[in-house]
Amino acid sequence: MEDKIDSTEQHATYRDRVSNVTETGKRKWVYAEQPKGWFYNLRNYFSLFYFIAFFSIPLIKVNGMPFLMLNFPEGKFIVFSKIFWPQDFFIFAVGMITAIIFVALFTVVYGRLFCGWVCPQTVFMEMLFRKVEWWIEGSYTQQQKLDNAPWNTNKIIRRGGKHLAFIALSFIIANTFLCYIISVDGLLKIVREPISEHLILLGGLLFFTFLFYAVFAFVRDIVCTTICPYGRLQSVMFDKDTMQVAYDYKRGEPRGKLSSTITTGDCIDCNKCVHVCPTGIDIRNGVQMECVGCTACIDACDTVMDKIGKPKGLIRYASENQIAKGRKFHFNSRMKAYSALLIGLSIVMTLLIATSHSIDTYVSRAKGQLYQELPNNKLSNLYNAKIINKTNQNVPIELRLENVTGEIKMITQHELILKKEALNELTFFIILDKNQVHKRDIKLKIGVYQNGKKIQTVNSTFLGPFI
Numbered sequence: 001m002e003d004k005i006d007s008t009e010q011h012a013t014y015r016d017r018v019s020n021v022t023e024t025g026k027r028k029w030v031y032a033e034q035p036k037g038w039f040y041n042l043r044n045y046f047s048l049f050y051f052i053a054f055f056s057i058p059l060i061k062v063n064g065m066p067f068l069m070l071n072f073p074e075g076k077f078i079v080f081s082k083i084f085w086p087q088d089f090f091i092f093a094v095g096m097i098t099a100i101i102f103v104a105l106f107t108v109v110y111g112r113l114f115c116g117w118v119c120p121q122t123v124f125m126e127m128l129f130r131k132v133e134w135w136i137e138g139s140y141t142q143q144q145k146l147d148n149a150p151w152n153t154n155k156i157i158r159r160g161g162k163h164l165a166f167i168a169l170s171f172i173i174a175n176t177f178l179c180y181i182i183s184v185d186g187l188l189k190i191v192r193e194p195i196s197e198h199l200i201l202l203g204g205l206l207f208f209t210f211l212f213y214a215v216f217a218f219v220r221d222i223v224c225t226t227i228c229p230y231g232r233l234q235s236v237m238f239d240k241d242t243m244q245v246a247y248d249y250k251r252g253e254p255r256g257k258l259s260s261t262i263t264t265g266d267c268i269d270c271n272k273c274v275h276v277c278p279t280g281i282d283i284r285n286g287v288q289m290e291c292v293g294c295t296a297c298i299d300a301c302d303t304v305m306d307k308i309g310k311p312k313g314l315i316r317y318a319s320e321n322q323i324a325k326g327r328k329f330h331f332n333s334r335m336k337a338y339s340a341l342l343i344g345l346s347i348v349m350t351l352l353i354a355t356s357h358s359i360d361t362y363v364s365r366a367k368g369q370l371y372q373e374l375p376n377n378k379l380s381n382l383y384n385a386k387i388i389n390k391t392n393q394n395v396p397i398e399l400r401l402e403n404v405t406g407e408i409k410m411i412t413q414h415e416l417i418l419k420k421e422a423l424n425e426l427t428f429f430i431i432l433d434k435n436q437v438h439k440r441d442i443k444l445k446i447g448v449y450q451n452g453k454k455i456q457t458v459n460s461t462f463l464g465p466f467i
């Protein structure tokens with residue numbers, strides 16, 4: 001059983017439980033009012049961009065390759081339309097380390113900015129599912145009334161309509177999610193071919209549809225307040241200079257209703273900031289781990305301040321130190337330094353991915369082989385090459401000597417066509433005039449050309465006689 005209580009009842013100063021649990025341990029349903037204001041408008045624009053990106057990225061292809069595909073079950077990853085193979089594991093290792101550093105630094109400086117603005121749970125819940133709920137069931141007070149009303153036609157239509165809409169949205173999201181794993185072509189294949197051939201994928205699709213439905217229809221704020229490990233970790237990463245959504249208690253207290261006779265702080269105890277909170281907390285009780293930094297309370301309070309003719313910002317982005325010293329938010333030197341580091345890390349990661357070769361060549365002299373004397377005053381060395389073609393097309397290539405004049409003579413293949421998505425092995429001789437071999441081993445640079453354009457240069461050595 002869950003207790004469905006107006007979130008303003010959360011107005012206890014200190015709690016020994018999370019915001020969405022009652023004293024007796026039951027679920028407390030959070031009815032959130034729709035915010036209005038500058039931050040909410042910004043979130044609307046941002047979420048529009050977010051949804052367009054989320055739903056369109058699987059449709060983007062470059063040279064016939066998906067722009068992004070993360071096929072974990074098969075261990076096949078495509079990022080920026082480049083296939084990453086097990087040989088590229090170091091990029092993922094660097095990526096993981098970068099991500100951990102990024103998350104830690106970002107959280108220390110910017111608090112829960114990620115939770116409120118980027119996390120799919122918050123963006124989909126607050127900017128899509130919650131809006132559908134307001135649209136079908138009405139405002140937060142109407143939702144409370146509907147909950148308490150007996151089952152009648154109105155309740156059946158509204159509740160049924162909402163859950164059908166939630167299932168439909170979850171189905172669309174699950175399909176898109178699947179496109180990120182098996183690509184849009186993979187999904188179309190399932191649609192076109194008999195279902196019996198794709199039962200596992202179909203099962204996965206239904207599983208994710210109902211998982212998303214359960215999360216957005218029932219679990220909701222519990223994901224942020226109880227399940228998400230990042231949310232739990234943040235309490236140990238915050239310090240007094242971390243930026244967060246904070247109530248200016250110096251300005252706001254002692255709170256009290258508007259009165260011409262009694263002088264109080266700027267907080268008029270209207271509870272608007274609590275009504276809009278999607279996790280049901282009262283930010284005036286200080287920083288709480290349930291706060292996802294969604295800024296809804298900033299908008300609510302700014303509207304109130306406007307109405308009563310007080311300056312905005314009683315609730316604002318600020319660090320604990322800034323609130324204690326009565327300062328406005330400013331970008332301090334620590335934030336600048338950490339941000340520069342975060343931008344640097346992002347650039348390094350992007351370059352690492354963007355500059356990884358689609359065709360990767362490794363050349364080595366054949367083991368145990370010395371040089372061979374040839375007629376016409378020439379010497380030859382035998383080489384093995386492993387060339388990984390990570391593209392989804394057969395690729396014709398050519399090898400050229402870059403820093404010496406000589407000849408490359410293929411043994412295994414005359415036409416160099418690299419098979420798509422495969423490791424191609426070649427054996428070849430490099431033949432040089434003896435007069436070029438003026439020491440025991442000379443450095444070679446071998447250019448790999450595709451359609452006359454150099455795509456890679458690899459280094460090797462040529463072994464000659466002792467001189």
Ligand code: SF4
Pocket residue numbers: 247252266267268269270271272273274284300301304314315
């Ligand atoms: S919205 Fe502002 S004025 Fe109203 S209770 Fe919250 S902090 Fe006080």
Ligand code: SF4
Pocket residue numbers: 245273276277278279280281282283290291292293294295296297298
């Ligand atoms: S306290 Fe404010 S910022 Fe935090 S979750 Fe509630 S409404 Fe959002």
